[in-house]
Amino acid sequence: MAPTKSQVLDIARKAIDIFAKHGLKCCLTGGVASQLYGVSRTPSDVDLVVLTKSYGQETLKEILAIADSRFYLVPSKTMFATYKVLWYRLTEGSYAYTKTHIRALYDCKVDILVPEGDMNIPDVPHARITTRSGLPLMPLIPQLLLKLQAWSDHRAATQSHLRMKQYVDVRDIDALLAIAVREGARAEDARKEDDGWLAGSAFRVAEARLSSFIWYGSPASASLWRKLGFTVA
Numbered sequence: 001m002a003p004t005k006s007q008v009l010d011i012a013r014k015a016i017d018i019f020a021k022h023g024l025k026c027c028l029t030g031g032v033a034s035q036l037y038g039v040s041r042t043p044s045d046v047d048l049v050v051l052t053k054s055y056g057q058e059t060l061k062e063i064l065a066i067a068d069s070r071f072y073l074v075p076s077k078t079m080f081a082t083y084k085v086l087w088y089r090l091t092e093g094s095y096a097y098t099k100t101h102i103r104a105l106y107d108c109k110v111d112i113l114v115p116e117g118d119m120n121i122p123d124v125p126h127a128r129i130t131t132r133s134g135l136p137l138m139p140l141i142p143q144l145l146l147k148l149q150a151w152s153d154h155r156a157a158t159q160s161h162l163r164m165k166q167y168v169d170v171r172d173i174d175a176l177l178a179i180a181v182r183e184g185a186r187a188e189d190a191r192k193e194d195d196g197w198l199a200g201s202a203f204r205v206a207e208a209r210l211s212s213f214i215w216y217g218s219p220a221s222a223s224l225w226r227k228l229g230f231t232v233a
Contacts, residue, residue, distance in 0.1 A: 002044040003090060003108040008032060011088045011108050012046050012135060018067045019060075025051045027129045029113070029121070029138040029146055031172070036132040037140065039175040041168070045109040046088075049121055049138065052114060060112045061086045071110065086110045120149065120205070140180045141190040141228070145206045147173050151217060152209050170217045177224040187229035207231050 003011075009032070016026050028036070030047025050060050061084060064071040073084040088108045115123035122142050130137045138146065151169035154162050211233050214222045222232050 002042075003106070005035070005042045007090060008043055008046060008108060009133070009135070011110065012048065014068060014088075015046065015048055015064055015071075015110060015112075016136065018064055019050055021067075022063060024055075024060075025126055025129070025136070027051065027124055027136040027138050029143060030111070032135075033137045033143055034147065034172050034176055036135060036137055037143070037176060038179045039172055041172060041175075045111065047111045047113060049113045049115070049124070051124060051126070053123075055114075057112050057114055058083060060114070064110070064112070086112060119146070121146065139190060140176070140183065140185040141187055144173065144176055144180060144228075147176060148206055148209050148213060151213060155212075155216070166217070170213075173213070174218050174221055177221055177228070181224050181227045185228060 012028055012032055019026050027033075027049050028047065029049055030045070031039075031041065031043030032046055035041065035043055052060075055063075061071075061073055064086065065073050070089040072087055072089060074087065075081075076083055076085055086109070088110055090108055091106045113119060113121055115121050124139065124142070128139050130139050137143070147169060151166055151173060154164075154166040154169055157163050157165075207230055210225055210230060214225070214232065225232050
Protein backbone atom coordinates (compact mmCIF):
# COMPACT_ATOMS: atom_id res chain seq x y z
CA MET A 1 0.00 0.00 0.00
CA ALA A 2 1.51 3.32 -1.10
CA PRO A 3 1.49 6.38 1.17
CA THR A 4 -1.47 8.71 0.73
CA LYS A 5 -1.15 12.23 -0.63
CA SER A 6 -1.65 13.73 2.83
CA GLN A 7 1.02 11.44 4.32
CA VAL A 8 3.56 12.36 1.64
CA LEU A 9 2.92 16.09 2.13
CA ASP A 10 3.15 15.72 5.90
CA ILE A 11 6.53 13.97 5.59
CA ALA A 12 7.76 16.72 3.26
CA ARG A 13 6.73 19.39 5.77
CA LYS A 14 8.48 17.59 8.63
CA ALA A 15 11.74 17.36 6.67
CA ILE A 16 11.56 20.99 5.55
CA ASP A 17 10.89 22.16 9.12
CA ILE A 18 13.86 20.19 10.48
CA PHE A 19 16.21 21.65 7.86
CA ALA A 20 14.83 25.16 8.54
CA LYS A 21 15.92 24.78 12.17
CA HIS A 22 19.45 24.22 10.83
CA GLY A 23 19.21 27.36 8.67
CA LEU A 24 18.80 25.37 5.45
CA LYS A 25 16.44 26.29 2.62
CA CYS A 26 14.77 23.56 0.55
CA CYS A 27 12.49 23.06 -2.42
CA LEU A 28 10.50 20.03 -3.49
CA THR A 29 10.95 18.45 -6.89
CA GLY A 30 9.88 15.14 -8.48
CA GLY A 31 6.34 13.83 -8.13
CA VAL A 32 5.44 15.90 -5.06
CA ALA A 33 6.24 19.19 -6.81
CA SER A 34 4.41 18.07 -9.96
CA GLN A 35 1.34 17.11 -7.94
CA LEU A 36 1.30 20.47 -6.13
CA TYR A 37 1.52 22.24 -9.49
CA GLY A 38 -1.60 20.34 -10.57
CA VAL A 39 -0.54 16.97 -12.01
CA SER A 40 -3.12 14.38 -10.94
CA ARG A 41 -0.82 11.46 -10.09
CA THR A 42 -0.25 10.98 -6.36
CA PRO A 43 3.48 10.60 -5.60
CA SER A 44 4.71 7.64 -3.59
CA ASP A 45 7.88 9.26 -2.24
CA VAL A 46 9.46 12.62 -1.42
CA ASP A 47 12.20 14.30 -3.50
CA LEU A 48 13.64 17.24 -1.58
CA VAL A 49 16.44 19.54 -2.76
CA VAL A 50 18.43 21.11 0.08
CA LEU A 51 20.04 24.31 -1.20
CA THR A 52 23.42 24.02 0.43
CA LYS A 53 27.05 23.46 -0.49
CA SER A 54 28.12 23.03 3.12
CA TYR A 55 26.62 19.59 3.70
CA GLY A 56 26.71 16.38 1.69
CA GLN A 57 23.68 14.19 1.10
CA GLU A 58 24.65 11.60 3.72
CA THR A 59 25.06 14.25 6.40
CA LEU A 60 21.69 15.77 5.51
CA LYS A 61 20.00 12.36 5.79
CA GLU A 62 21.60 11.90 9.22
CA ILE A 63 20.28 15.30 10.34
CA LEU A 64 16.73 14.08 9.70
CA ALA A 65 17.28 10.67 11.31
CA ILE A 66 18.71 12.28 14.45
CA ALA A 67 15.99 14.94 14.70
CA ASP A 68 13.03 12.57 14.28
CA SER A 69 13.26 8.80 14.90
CA ARG A 70 10.56 8.14 12.29
CA PHE A 71 13.19 9.00 9.68
CA TYR A 72 15.59 6.05 9.44
CA LEU A 73 18.46 4.89 7.24
CA VAL A 74 19.06 1.50 5.63
CA PRO A 75 21.97 0.29 3.47
CA SER A 76 21.50 0.57 -0.28
CA LYS A 77 20.65 -2.65 -2.14
CA THR A 78 23.03 -1.56 -4.92
CA MET A 79 26.16 -3.69 -4.88
CA PHE A 80 29.25 -1.86 -3.53
CA ALA A 81 27.24 1.32 -2.83
CA THR A 82 28.33 3.19 0.30
CA TYR A 83 25.33 5.50 0.61
CA LYS A 84 22.25 4.81 2.72
CA VAL A 85 18.58 5.10 1.78
CA LEU A 86 16.33 7.33 3.88
CA TRP A 87 12.80 6.21 4.80
CA TYR A 88 10.01 7.62 6.94
CA ARG A 89 8.23 5.14 9.21
CA LEU A 90 4.46 5.03 8.62
CA THR A 91 3.62 1.56 9.94
CA GLU A 92 4.57 -0.84 12.66
CA GLY A 93 4.51 -4.62 12.49
CA SER A 94 4.73 -5.36 8.72
CA TYR A 95 8.31 -5.74 7.59
CA ALA A 96 10.29 -6.43 4.42
CA TYR A 97 13.40 -8.56 4.95
CA THR A 98 16.56 -8.50 2.81
CA LYS A 99 20.05 -9.86 3.32
CA THR A 100 21.23 -6.54 4.71
CA HIS A 101 18.34 -4.90 6.56
CA ILE A 102 14.75 -4.86 7.71
CA ARG A 103 12.30 -2.09 7.00
CA ALA A 104 8.55 -1.63 7.27
CA LEU A 105 6.65 -2.62 4.14
CA TYR A 106 4.59 0.52 3.67
CA ASP A 107 6.97 3.27 4.66
CA CYS A 108 7.78 6.30 2.50
CA LYS A 109 11.14 6.76 0.77
CA VAL A 110 12.70 10.22 1.08
CA ASP A 111 15.34 11.28 -1.46
CA ILE A 112 17.56 14.12 -0.27
CA LEU A 113 19.23 15.94 -3.16
CA VAL A 114 21.72 18.80 -3.40
CA PRO A 115 22.46 21.24 -6.26
CA GLU A 116 24.61 20.11 -9.15
CA GLY A 117 25.93 16.56 -8.95
CA ASP A 118 24.93 13.78 -11.33
CA MET A 119 21.33 14.99 -11.62
CA ASN A 120 22.23 18.54 -12.74
CA ILE A 121 19.98 20.09 -10.09
CA PRO A 122 20.15 23.89 -10.23
CA ASP A 123 21.13 25.97 -7.22
CA VAL A 124 17.85 27.88 -7.12
CA PRO A 125 18.01 31.41 -5.64
CA HIS A 126 15.66 31.64 -2.67
CA ALA A 127 13.69 34.42 -4.36
CA ARG A 128 12.93 32.10 -7.30
CA ILE A 129 11.37 29.32 -5.21
CA THR A 130 7.65 28.85 -5.84
CA THR A 131 5.23 28.18 -2.96
CA ARG A 132 2.09 26.04 -3.22
CA SER A 133 0.02 24.85 -0.25
CA GLY A 134 2.64 26.40 2.01
CA LEU A 135 5.42 24.21 0.57
CA PRO A 136 8.47 25.40 -1.42
CA LEU A 137 8.72 24.03 -4.97
CA MET A 138 11.31 23.89 -7.73
CA PRO A 139 10.28 26.59 -10.28
CA LEU A 140 8.22 25.26 -13.20
CA ILE A 141 10.81 25.45 -15.99
CA PRO A 142 13.63 23.61 -14.16
CA GLN A 143 11.03 21.19 -12.80
CA LEU A 144 10.14 20.36 -16.40
CA LEU A 145 13.81 19.98 -17.34
CA LEU A 146 14.40 17.59 -14.44
CA LYS A 147 11.35 15.52 -15.40
CA LEU A 148 12.65 15.42 -18.98
CA GLN A 149 16.01 14.20 -17.69
CA ALA A 150 14.25 11.50 -15.64
CA TRP A 151 12.38 10.34 -18.77
CA SER A 152 15.66 10.14 -20.70
CA ASP A 153 17.39 8.22 -17.89
CA HIS A 154 14.49 5.78 -17.49
CA ARG A 155 14.31 5.18 -21.24
CA ALA A 156 18.02 4.30 -21.29
CA ALA A 157 17.90 2.13 -18.17
CA THR A 158 18.89 -1.53 -18.38
CA GLN A 159 16.52 -2.63 -15.60
CA SER A 160 12.98 -3.28 -16.80
CA HIS A 161 11.25 -1.75 -13.76
CA LEU A 162 13.10 1.52 -14.40
CA ARG A 163 12.37 1.46 -18.15
CA MET A 164 8.65 1.14 -17.39
CA LYS A 165 8.77 4.46 -15.53
CA GLN A 166 9.31 6.33 -18.83
CA TYR A 167 5.60 6.00 -19.64
CA VAL A 168 4.60 7.55 -16.33
CA ASP A 169 7.16 10.30 -17.01
CA VAL A 170 5.51 11.08 -20.37
CA ARG A 171 2.10 11.53 -18.75
CA ASP A 172 3.57 13.72 -16.01
CA ILE A 173 5.53 15.86 -18.48
CA ASP A 174 2.53 16.35 -20.76
CA ALA A 175 0.39 17.44 -17.80
CA LEU A 176 3.12 19.72 -16.44
CA LEU A 177 3.65 21.25 -19.89
CA ALA A 178 -0.02 22.21 -20.15
CA ILE A 179 0.13 23.75 -16.67
CA ALA A 180 3.29 25.72 -17.51
CA VAL A 181 1.73 27.13 -20.69
CA ARG A 182 -1.48 28.01 -18.84
CA GLU A 183 0.47 29.82 -16.12
CA GLY A 184 2.54 31.76 -18.66
CA ALA A 185 5.92 30.25 -17.76
CA ARG A 186 8.70 31.18 -20.18
CA ALA A 187 12.06 29.52 -20.69
CA GLU A 188 13.87 32.85 -21.04
CA ASP A 189 12.83 33.86 -17.50
CA ALA A 190 14.91 30.99 -16.09
CA ARG A 191 17.60 31.39 -18.75
CA LYS A 192 18.46 34.99 -17.85
CA GLU A 193 22.09 35.44 -16.95
CA ASP A 194 21.53 38.25 -14.42
CA ASP A 195 21.56 35.96 -11.41
CA GLY A 196 23.36 33.07 -13.10
CA TRP A 197 21.32 30.35 -11.41
CA LEU A 198 20.43 28.19 -14.41
CA ALA A 199 23.25 27.75 -16.87
CA GLY A 200 22.65 27.96 -20.59
CA SER A 201 24.16 24.49 -20.87
CA ALA A 202 21.12 23.10 -19.03
CA PHE A 203 18.91 24.40 -21.83
CA ARG A 204 21.17 23.09 -24.55
CA VAL A 205 21.11 19.62 -23.01
CA ALA A 206 17.33 19.84 -22.54
CA GLU A 207 16.71 20.93 -26.11
CA ALA A 208 18.87 18.03 -27.31
CA ARG A 209 16.58 15.69 -25.35
CA LEU A 210 13.45 17.37 -26.68
CA SER A 211 13.76 15.85 -30.13
CA SER A 212 13.87 12.37 -28.64
CA PHE A 213 11.00 13.09 -26.26
CA ILE A 214 8.80 14.45 -29.05
CA TRP A 215 9.70 11.63 -31.42
CA TYR A 216 9.51 8.70 -29.01
CA GLY A 217 7.40 10.00 -26.14
CA SER A 218 4.87 12.67 -27.04
CA PRO A 219 4.68 13.99 -30.64
CA ALA A 220 1.73 16.24 -29.74
CA SER A 221 3.80 18.13 -27.16
CA ALA A 222 5.97 19.99 -29.71
CA SER A 223 3.70 23.03 -29.90
CA LEU A 224 3.62 23.38 -26.10
CA TRP A 225 7.41 23.33 -25.83
CA ARG A 226 7.54 26.07 -28.48
CA LYS A 227 5.02 28.16 -26.50
CA LEU A 228 7.37 28.00 -23.53
CA GLY A 229 10.17 29.37 -25.72
CA PHE A 230 12.17 26.20 -26.35
CA THR A 231 13.76 25.53 -29.71
CA VAL A 232 12.15 22.44 -31.20
CA ALA A 233 13.74 20.92 -34.30
